[in-house]
Amino acid sequence: METTERKKVMLSGIQPSGDLHIGNYLGAIRNWGARSDDYDCYYFMADMHTITVRQNPAELRRRTLAQLAQYIACGLDPARNTLFIQSHVPAHAELGWVLNCYTMFGELSRMTQFKDKSQKNADNINGGLFTYPALMAADILLYQPDYVPVGEDQKQHVELTRDVAVRFNHVYGEVFKVPEPYIPKVGARVMMLSEPERKMSKSDPNGCVFLMEKPEDILRKFKRAVTDSETGRCVYYDPQRKPGVSNLMDIYAAVTGKNYEDIEREFEGRGYGVFKPAVGEAVVEYFRPIREEAARILADKAYLQSVYRAGAEKAAAIAARTLRKVYKKVGFVER
Numbered sequence: 001m002e003t004t005e006r007k008k009v010m011l012s013g014i015q016p017s018g019d020l021h022i023g024n025y026l027g028a029i030r031n032w033g034a035r036s037d038d039y040d041c042y043y044f045m046a047d048m049h050t051i052t053v054r055q056n057p058a059e060l061r062r063r064t065l066a067q068l069a070q071y072i073a074c075g076l077d078p079a080r081n082t083l084f085i086q087s088h089v090p091a092h093a094e095l096g097w098v099l100n101c102y103t104m105f106g107e108l109s110r111m112t113q114f115k116d117k118s119q120k121n122a123d124n125i126n127g128g129l130f131t132y133p134a135l136m137a138a139d140i141l142l143y144q145p146d147y148v149p150v151g152e153d154q155k156q157h158v159e160l161t162r163d164v165a166v167r168f169n170h171v172y173g174e175v176f177k178v179p180e181p182y183i184p185k186v187g188a189r190v191m192m193l194s195e196p197e198r199k200m201s202k203s204d205p206n207g208c209v210f211l212m213e214k215p216e217d218i219l220r221k222f223k224r225a226v227t228d229s230e231t232g233r234c235v236y237y238d239p240q241r242k243p244g245v246s247n248l249m250d251i252y253a254a255v256t257g258k259n260y261e262d263i264e265r266e267f268e269g270r271g272y273g274v275f276k277p278a279v280g281e282a283v284v285e286y287f288r289p290i291r292e293e294a295a296r297i298l299a300d301k302a303y304l305q306s307v308y309r310a311g312a313e314k315a316a317a318i319a320a321r322t323l324r325k326v327y328k329k330v331g332f333v334e335r
């Protein structure tokens with residue numbers, strides 16, 4: 001089925017800044033594998049973006065490879081998706097510089113992520129943190145994608161990318177395709193086990209279940225999940241009054257395919273002491289194949305290397321075409 005040329009192009013970057021958790025998977029990644037039926041998909045590990053915040057080098061290297069292995073295990077088939085590491089394709093840095101010169105100080109100053117991150121990293125408000133959106137615009141525009149799937153927090157950066165593309169095209173003609181943000185249909189919205197009012201995130205390791213966690217640790221976290229003190233300790237769905245139980249029901253539904261009525265019936269007359277470990281067990285079993293496959297891939301260094309090298313080679317060829325055009329347009333002498 002070699003019709004990739006006719007498919008619309010989708011591209012997204014993923015920062016290797018933390019370990020993946022079940023909220024990432026059930027909320028989003030779970031649906032990514034199927035996208036390659038309809039789109040020509042590019043995904044890269046955005047390691048160049050990650051160093052805008054100080055990193056431990058060994059950890060960054062480990063996480064970049066671990067995340068790549070996990071994404072493959074989650075269904076991003078390297079035969080059907082172009083998977084690569086940003087720093088392996090120098091055109092990102094090269095176009096990033098050029099686009100820095102077409103992105104305004106005022107625009108960069110308005111980015112809410114810059115404001116947030118400079119508050120959180122007050123001792124390291126570096127130039128890269130500020131010009132990050134110009135690099136992101138380069139990441140995107142190099143591949144002339146139709147769609148850029150991103151979460152809510154990255155929409156402003158995609159809007160800026162569009163503005164920069166339009167501005168550049170206005171001066172030099174149609175160089176860049178102006179991409180659309182693609183807001184994926186949301187999967188399950190998974191909340192913290194420790195604070196069910198907050199979306200699951202790595203900020204509290206006790207409330208967050210990572211994909212690669214050991215089964216006994218996963219079970220322990222579920223057994224300690226915050227519920228409520230309603231007498232009767234009844235399992236029923238009511239996100240307002242029973243956020244903890246409702247979150248556990250959502251997770252259970254996502255991994256078993258059961259609906260709320262099925263679940264309510266299954267645990268009728270049985271307390272949280274039965275319900276919580278049952279959800280934990282179901283999660284352990286659901287993620288077992290992914291966990292094992294990711295571990296297997298990560299241990300197979302030669303395979304992983306062949307994936308990211310092939311990905312970088314394909315990406316570099318496409319990126320080079322756009323970069324050459326840009327260099328010519330702005331007036332650089334051809335080598």
Ligand code: TRP
Nearest residue numbers: 012013014015046049136139140
């Ligand atoms: N900025 C994105 C994030 O923090 C990651 C990213 C970098 C990205 N380059 C991109 C996303 C290009 C989409 C397209 O999540």
